[in-house]
Amino acid sequence: MERLEYTAVGLGSAIKSGKVTAEAAVEAVLARIKEKESALHCYVTVDEEGALTRARAVQKRIDSGELTGALAGVPVAVKDNLCTKGMRTTCSSRMLAGFVPTYTAHAVQKLEQAGAVIIGKTNMDEFAMGSTTETSAFGVTRNPYNEAHVPGGSSGGSAAAVAAGECFYALGSDTGGSIRQPASFCGVVGMKPTYGTVSRYGLIAYGSSLDQIGPLSQDVTDCAAVLTAIAGHDDKDSTSLQREDTDFMSALHEDVKGLRIGIPRDYFSDGLNGEVREAVMAAAKVLERKGAVIEEFSLGLVKYAIPCYYTIAAAEASSNLERFDGIKYGYRTTEFEGLHSMYKKTRSEGFGAEVKRRIMLGSFVLSSGYYDAYYLKALRVKALIKKAFDDAFAKYDLLLGPVAPTTAPKLGESLADPIQMYLGDIYTISVNLAGLPAISVPCGTDSRGLPIGLQLIGDCYQEKKILCAAYAYEQQRVFE
Amino acid sequence: MEKSYETVIGLEVHVELATKTKIFCGCSTAFGAEPNAHTCPVCTGMPGSLPVLNRQVLEYAAAVGLATNCEITRETKFDRKNYFYPDNPQNYQISQLYLPICRNGYVEIEAEEGHKKIGIHEIHMEEDAGKLIHDEWQDCTLVDYNRSGVPLIEIVSEPDMRSAEEVIAYLEKLRMLIQYLGASDCKLQEGSMRADVNLSVREAGSGKLGTRTEMKNLNSFRAITNAIEGERERQIALLEAGENVIQETRRWDDTKGESYAMRSKEDAQDYRYFPEPDLTPIVISDEMLARIRAGQPEFREEKMERYRKEYGLPDYDIDILTQSRHMAELFEQTSAICGQPKKVSNWLMVQTMQLLKEKAMDAEDICFSPEHLAKLIALTDAKAINSSVAKEVFEVMFTSDIDPEQYVEEKGLKTTNDAGELKKVIEEVIAANPQSVCDYRNGKEKAIGFLVGQTMKAMKGKADPAAVNAMLKELL
Numbered sequence A: 001m002e003r004l005e006y007t008a009v010g011l012g013s014a015i016k017s018g019k020v021t022a023e024a025a026v027e028a029v030l031a032r033i034k035e036k037e038s039a040l041h042c043y044v045t046v047d048e049e050g051a052l053t054r055a056r057a058v059q060k061r062i063d064s065g066e067l068t069g070a071l072a073g074v075p076v077a078v079k080d081n082l083c084t085k086g087m088r089t090t091c092s093s094r095m096l097a098g099f100v101p102t103y104t105a106h107a108v109q110k111l112e113q114a115g116a117v118i119i120g121k122t123n124m125d126e127f128a129m130g131s132t133t134e135t136s137a138f139g140v141t142r143n144p145y146n147e148a149h150v151p152g153g154s155s156g157g158s159a160a161a162v163a164a165g166e167c168f169y170a171l172g173s174d175t176g177g178s179i180r181q182p183a184s185f186c187g188v189v190g191m192k193p194t195y196g197t198v199s200r201y202g203l204i205a206y207g208s209s210l211d212q213i214g215p216l217s218q219d220v221t222d223c224a225a226v227l228t229a230i231a232g233h234d235d236k237d238s239t240s241l242q243r244e245d246t247d248f249m250s251a252l253h254e255d256v257k258g259l260r261i262g263i264p265r266d267y268f269s270d271g272l273n274g275e276v277r278e279a280v281m282a283a284a285k286v287l288e289r290k291g292a293v294i295e296e297f298s299l300g301l302v303k304y305a306i307p308c309y310y311t312i313a314a315a316e317a318s319s320n321l322e323r324f325d326g327i328k329y330g331y332r333t334t335e336f337e338g339l340h341s342m343y344k345k346t347r348s349e350g351f352g353a354e355v356k357r358r359i360m361l362g363s364f365v366l367s368s369g370y371y372d373a374y375y376l377k378a379l380r381v382k383a384l385i386k387k388a389f390d391d392a393f394a395k396y397d398l399l400l401g402p403v404a405p406t407t408a409p410k411l412g413e414s415l416a417d418p419i420q421m422y423l424g425d426i427y428t429i430s431v432n433l434a435g436l437p438a439i440s441v442p443c444g445t446d447s448r449g450l451p452i453g454l455q456l457i458g459d460c461y462q463e464k465k466i467l468c469a470a471y472a473y474e475q476q477r478v479f480e
Numbered sequence B: 001m002e003k004s005y006e007t008v009i010g011l012e013v014h015v016e017l018a019t020k021t022k023i024f025c026g027c028s029t030a031f032g033a034e035p036n037a038h039t040c041p042v043c044t045g046m047p048g049s050l051p052v053l054n055r056q057v058l059e060y061a062a063a064v065g066l067a068t069n070c071e072i073t074r075e076t077k078f079d080r081k082n083y084f085y086p087d088n089p090q091n092y093q094i095s096q097l098y099l100p101i102c103r104n105g106y107v108e109i110e111a112e113e114g115h116k117k118i119g120i121h122e123i124h125m126e127e128d129a130g131k132l133i134h135d136e137w138q139d140c141t142l143v144d145y146n147r148s149g150v151p152l153i154e155i156v157s158e159p160d161m162r163s164a165e166e167v168i169a170y171l172e173k174l175r176m177l178i179q180y181l182g183a184s185d186c187k188l189q190e191g192s193m194r195a196d197v198n199l200s201v202r203e204a205g206s207g208k209l210g211t212r213t214e215m216k217n218l219n220s221f222r223a224i225t226n227a228i229e230g231e232r233e234r235q236i237a238l239l240e241a242g243e244n245v246i247q248e249t250r251r252w253d254d255t256k257g258e259s260y261a262m263r264s265k266e267d268a269q270d271y272r273y274f275p276e277p278d279l280t281p282i283v284i285s286d287e288m289l290a291r292i293r294a295g296q297p298e299f300r301e302e303k304m305e306r307y308r309k310e311y312g313l314p315d316y317d318i319d320i321l322t323q324s325r326h327m328a329e330l331f332e333q334t335s336a337i338c339g340q341p342k343k344v345s346n347w348l349m350v351q352t353m354q355l356l357k358e359k360a361m362d363a364e365d366i367c368f369s370p371e372h373l374a375k376l377i378a379l380t381d382a383k384a385i386n387s388s389v390a391k392e393v394f395e396v397m398f399t400s401d402i403d404p405e406q407y408v409e410e411k412g413l414k415t416t417n418d419a420g421e422l423k424k425v426i427e428e429v430i431a432a433n434p435q436s437v438c439d440y441r442n443g444k445e446k447a448i449g450f451l452v453g454q455t456m457k458a459m460k461g462k463a464d465p466a467a468v469n470a471m472l473k474e475l476l
Helices: A009-016 A021-042 A048-063 A106-113 A158-165 A180-186 A222-231 A274-289 A302-323 A340-350 A354-368 A371-395 A417-423 A429-433 A463-479 B055-067 B164-181 B220-238 B288-292 B299-313 B315-321 B324-337 B341-358 B369-383 B387-400 B402-409 B419-432 B434-441 B447-458 B465-475
Strands: A043-046 A073-079 A117-122 A169-174 A189-192 A212-217 A260-264 A294-299 A396-404 A436-446 A451-458 B007-016 B081-082 B092-095 B104-110 B114-127 B131-135 B142-143 B151-157 B193-203 B213-216 B248-253 B259-263
Touching: A009 A021, A009 A048, A009 A222, A021 A043, A021 A048, A021 A073, A021 A117, A021 A158, A043 A158, A043 A396, A048 A117, A073 A302, A106 A117, A106 A169, A106 A222, A106 B341, A117 A158, A158 A169, A158 A180, A158 A212, A169 A189, A169 A222, A180 A189, A180 A436, A180 A451, A189 A222, A222 A436, A222 A463, A260 A274, A260 A371, A274 A294, A274 A396, A274 A436, A274 A451, A274 A463, A294 A371, A294 B114, A302 A354, A302 A371, A302 A429, A302 B081, A354 A371, A371 A429, A396 A463, A451 A463, B007 B104, B007 B164, B007 B248, B055 B104, B055 B114, B055 B151, B055 B164, B055 B288, B104 B164, B104 B341, B114 B164, B164 B193, B193 B220, B213 B220, B220 B248, B220 B259, B259 B324, B299 B315, B299 B324, B299 B341, B315 B324, B315 B341, B324 B341, B324 B369, B341 B369, B341 B387, B369 B387, B369 B402, B387 B402, B419 B434, B419 B447, B419 B465, B434 B447, B447 B465
Parallel strands: A073 A117, A073 A169, A260 A294, A260 A396, B213 B248
Antiparallel strands: A043 A117, A169 A212, A189 A212, A189 A436, A396 A451, A436 A451, B007 B151, B007 B193, B081 B092, B104 B114, B114 B151, B131 B142, B193 B213, B248 B259
């Protein structure tokens, strides 16, 4: 079967105009999965039968005029930490290998209401802990640009699936860069919205105060369409924001004249790969030529972001993952003597090394006697980082920089040195600490042909400015 | 010389709030359903579920705080208390450590030396856990999460109590305040009020606190009193023997009348408290606080004072009537309808209390309406029914809140005013009981009682005994 060369929005209008059916779109995706999946392994679960059934049902509602949205009938892949009723949701962990949720995550429900057809669940770092998708209990995902390299993580399956045409767009989650970094490594668009823009209800929590769901897509237009579909207040999530300004499609224009863009010098220090630096600076030049005002400045505190993030995220994770105990659902060890032995064996066998490392780290920083020195101090640093961004946004509309210091590393290179892996998050995690929106847009490839991502960061609620600049850049980039 | 010891007691009281739904989800709090009938992803700790605070919990907690003279924390937050146990579905309990909703309050009790203030350190909100049920047949333990997420407040007192009497007075006071607020029914036996006793002893006059123990599993005032006496003696015996009291949690066994150690301070868990990231801080606005303040009811002391002035009732009546807000309101409403407070009081103090006791019910469970009680009083006043019929009718009203007028009509219980009919019956009774008639005529006054009884029986109770008596005398 022919690969359907459409963006998500493009496919949506092709379905509406009757050129393609939703069922044909699913069939095309399934064929593509059949062709690529053995090499790439983007999915943990592909629900062929279910997807076809859903596509036929959606097609009827499109034909009857009930469904008219931009994404009606378009196949989507969902990261495997978003609950889907009746469809296995594993977090790529042995702990949840057989777990079938009794309810569907709010964001996924919103997509379903918009007529999206869920193809399956994408591979990820176990419980979203990792930057390479290598900590998955079900095997690695490979980068579609070069199968010897990782796709990034933790939403590596989602990014690779979009890049390889194994879906038309995907949902991911971003706690410290888990949407933007794999988007950057796989040459797709990925956006983390302002904290609270998309309901977290049904997202299996990693770091609750940092987690945010967002789109991974082929271009900025798709990104805006998906974000429009999933954003909005949800009574079931107390941290969900009341926002009226969620028609993100309205931001898709090229007028960036007078847009003030700050480039943090701190993001271009020694650790940054030369080719990445060049590509990002070239992208800045493109926006400058279109009328944006570009200026370098010092953001400050960048080196504190990583210890701060790993303290807070690990602390929350250590508590969030306590519910996986073998009692109610998920994995339970086969042989044990008494309750405590069951707990210990279940969790020792059910969790992988990186998850255990973060649970231990988090338990330690919350322990009595260490709480003030680590956790409280990290909260204070978090507030200072937010303040540094506030100061920057007093002068600039957007900040521009790289997403990651390098392009995608080779498989197996990262896990041997976790500290080095954590340092790779340096440009993405402060955005989560400050609750800001940010996007990753492809801005070229390195000499090995591996994609490079441009990061645009906005102030809280300023997704539209980000989408506008990203769209303007993308249009120009196409012309060059 | 024998040393004299002072007992120092502080209390941690858990109160289940009377909300219709749970603290962080919409599930019902109703008691007695099938296991796990009242559960959802939130209160069973399913992955990805999130808590949303039930505002009624906040209002009840603040209302209890105001009633106990606490400062209300205007920006209050929830924290997670982490510990593994199967009844705790997330393996953390959402509670409050750093910014509890109420702090620095007190209640006044009547102690031996007169009024005494018992300090309240704090009141915080939290969720209850589920219930473990051991299945002996299959040798396994099952969990019922119906109770998981039922809202609780924990009221932590200062170590200001010195005897079991003071502890009971403090608990009675809390119970009365909270029941008047309608925030909980505070039943110790059913667990909607639970008290843990922290107790230490020290030599009289010493300014330093001794090592304390915490006593759990106290399900009645009697158990609390016994546990306090027992623990005081145990600690004094240790000190007298030159040993130390160990800081530990002990479980009271009321049937054996002794306690045993559950866990010591050394194996105390590190709960790794930290701010609950899934709930945003709660700001209590001036308006909300003013509204809660305005909603505070007239509490017992105020009511008692007013009853003395307004109704002129004896203290004995007032004491009983105000023991429950429901009873007091029933009294006030019925009195307002019939205008005879003492008669209302008598029905409540005597017949109502007696039936409550017989049926082991609480005053809160009284179901009859003030309108019906007023009607019953009116029926007796009009001599439409006699007092024994009235008692019968009241019993039916007590169980099923019937309309006494209608009931008396339907059952034909009205006193007969037909003098002719009464005369006919009495003549028959006189004719049928010559011996009693003879006795009476020979000066045996008591014999008339028997004849009245026979007449009432023949009239099926529908006569006024005074009228029967008078007519009998006349005819004899």
